[in-house]
Amino acid sequence: EPEVTQTPSHQVTQMGQEVILRCVPISNHLYFYWYRQILGQKVEFLVSFYNNEISEKSEIFDDQFSVERPDGSNFTLKIRSTKLEDSAMYFCASSPQTTNEKLFFGSGTQLSVL
Template structure:
């Protein structure tokens, strides 16, 4: 069964450092997303991406965040200068099309900022 894969599974970084979280969405999907989940809290939308551009972003997704699809398979989330409060699980998701279809989630990357 096709799945969304994320690497690394766990990343520890020092405050102020840049991190790049990587995702390989399901190959025939067109819409890509990043969500985050702070420990013990609900899953929060960060950004959606379609046709090589951001289609929507939340208030959380400030200038420190960026996304990129550098090739035909990878979808990355970059945090330029990490803060302690960026510590969370980050989930990548993809969907086949625009109209209300199932979002497939990856297993997540646990980011710990120290």
């Protein structure tokens, strides 16, 4: 069964450093998302992406965050200058055609900012 693939599974970085989290969504999907989950807290929406542009973003997704689909398969989340509070599990998700169809989530990247 097709799946969303995320790399790396774990990322450790120093505060102030830039990180790029990578995702390969399911190939025929059109909508792409990033969510995050701080340990012990709810899964929170960050951003959605459709037709090569951001369609929605949350208050969390400030100027330090950016997303890109650099080619036909990858979808990336960049954090320009990481903060301690950015430590979380980051999930990439994709959905096939319409926005209220089920989202398929990847296994996540655990980001630790020291």
